[in-house]
Amino acid sequence: MSVLAIIPAAGAGLRMGGETPKQFLSLDGVPVFIHTLRKFFSSSAVDEIFLCLRAEDMERAAVDVERERFAKPVRLIAGGHSRQLTVARGLSQAPETSEVIVVHDAVRPFVEPESIRQVIEAARKTGAAILGIPSVDTVKQVERQLILGTIPRERVVLAQTPQAFRAEVLLDAFARAEADGFDGTDESSLVERLGHPVTVLMGSDRNIKITKPSDLPLARLYIAQEREKQERLKVEG
Numbered sequence: 001m002s003v004l005a006i007i008p009a010a011g012a013g014l015r016m017g018g019e020t021p022k023q024f025l026s027l028d029g030v031p032v033f034i035h036t037l038r039k040f041f042s043s044s045a046v047d048e049i050f051l052c053l054r055a056e057d058m059e060r061a062a063v064d065v066e067r068e069r070f071a072k073p074v075r076l077i078a079g080g081h082s083r084q085l086t087v088a089r090g091l092s093q094a095p096e097t098s099e100v101i102v103v104h105d106a107v108r109p110f111v112e113p114e115s116i117r118q119v120i121e122a123a124r125k126t127g128a129a130i131l132g133i134p135s136v137d138t139v140k141q142v143e144r145q146l147i148l149g150t151i152p153r154e155r156v157v158l159a160q161t162p163q164a165f166r167a168e169v170l171l172d173a174f175a176r177a178e179a180d181g182f183d184g185t186d187e188s189s190l191v192e193r194l195g196h197p198v199t200v201l202m203g204s205d206r207n208i209k210i211t212k213p214s215d216l217p218l219a220r221l222y223i224a225q226e227r228e229k230q231e232r233l234k235v236e237g
Contacts, residue, residue, distance in 0.1 A: 001099035002047040003120055005040050005162075006090040009033050009061070009106035010054045010079030021057065022210055023106040028223045031064055032210055035109035035223070041070050043113040045120045046102070048072065050090040052079040084183055084190075088174050094167065100124055102164040103187050107210040110222050115204065116162055122199045123164035128191050130164075131203035132157035160203040163187045169196060 009023045023033040033051070040046050053061050055078045065074055077093060079086030087103055094101060100123050104111065115131060122129035135158055139151040163186060165173075173190040177183070184190045188198045210219050 002095065002097050003045055003100045003102065004094055004098045004167075005046045005049045006052060006087055006094075006101060006103045007033070007036060007040070007049060007106050008052045008079060008083055008086045008090070008103065009057075010052055010086040011083070011107075012054070021054075024057070024060070025210070025216070027109070027219055028227065032109055032219075033061070033106040034064055034068060036104065036106050036111070037065070037068070037070070037074065039109065039111050039113055040104070040116065041072050041074075043116045045113075045117040046072070048095070049074045050077050050093070051075070051106070052077045052086045052090045054079060082183065083186075084174075084177070087187065088178070091171060091174055094171075098167045100164055101167050101170050102162045104162040105209055108161055108207055109210070109219070110204075110206045110208060110226075111162065112204065112207075115201075115207070118201055119162050119164045122201055123166060126197065126199045127169045128163075128165045128188065128196055129199040129201060130186075130188050131160040131162065131207065132200045133160065133203045133205060133207075134158075157200055158203075159186055159188065160207050160209075161186070165191060 012021055024031045027035055040049055049072065051074055053076060058076055058078065062076055077090050080089055100120050102120055119129045119131055135153050135156040139153060139156050141148045141151055169191060170187065173194055176194060177190045191198055206222060208215060208218060
C-alpha cells in the first residue's frame with residue numbers, strides 16, 4: 001500500500017496580477033511549484049506525486065521537473081477549470097494500491113516534511129486529517145455588510161494543506177459531491193458533509209499560501225532562511 005500526493009497547480013493566479021500564474025513565479029531562480037515538490041520528494045512518507053496543471057502549462061512544467069531529476073516518480077496530469085475538478089482528475093488516475101492520498105497547494109512551498117508525515121499518519125488512523133492554525137483575529141459572521149454575530153475564536157482554525165485521507169474516504173467524498181453538484185472550497189469540506197470526522201493538526205504560520213503580490217517579500221525571506229539553514233548544516237556536517 002502506498003501514499004500518493006496530489007499537487008493541484010492549475011490555477012490562473014488572477015489575484016497575483018500579471019500574466020504568469022503564481023505557481024510559476026520565480027523564487028530564488030526556481031518556480032514556486034518546484035520548491036513545493038522538493039518538500040514532498042524529501043518526505044519518506046510519500047511514494048508518488050501527481051502534479052495537476054492547466055493543459056497549456058504542461059510543457060514548460062515538464063522542463064522544470066526534468067531539470068530537477070527527482071528520485072521518485074512524478075506524473076503530470078491535465079487539471080480542470082476548478083480546484084475540485086483538478087483534484088478529481090488526479091484521483092481518477094490514482095493507483096489502486098494507494099492507501100492514503102494527500103493533497104497540497106502548489107503555492108505552499110514552505111510546508112515541513114515532518115508536517116507531511118504527521119498528517120499522513122493521522123489520516124491512516126482516523127481516515128481524514130488536515131493542518132490548521134488558530135485565528136488570532138476576532139471572527140465575525142456577516143450578511144450584507146451587517147454583523148450577525150461573533151464566532152468564539154477558540155472554536156476557529158484557518159485550514160491549511162496538506163490534507164490527507166484514506167483513499168476510500170476521499171474517493172467516496174468526491175463521488176458524492178459530483179452526484180450532488182456540491183463544490184467545496186477544500187477537500188476536507190467534501191469529507192465533512194458526509195459526516196466523517198476530520199482531525200486537525202497544528203500547522204505553521206510559515207506554511208503560507210502565495211496568492212497575492214504582498215506575499216512575495218515574505219516568501220523571499222523564508223527562501224533565504226532555508227538556504228542559510230542548509231548551508232549551515234553542510235558546514236556542521
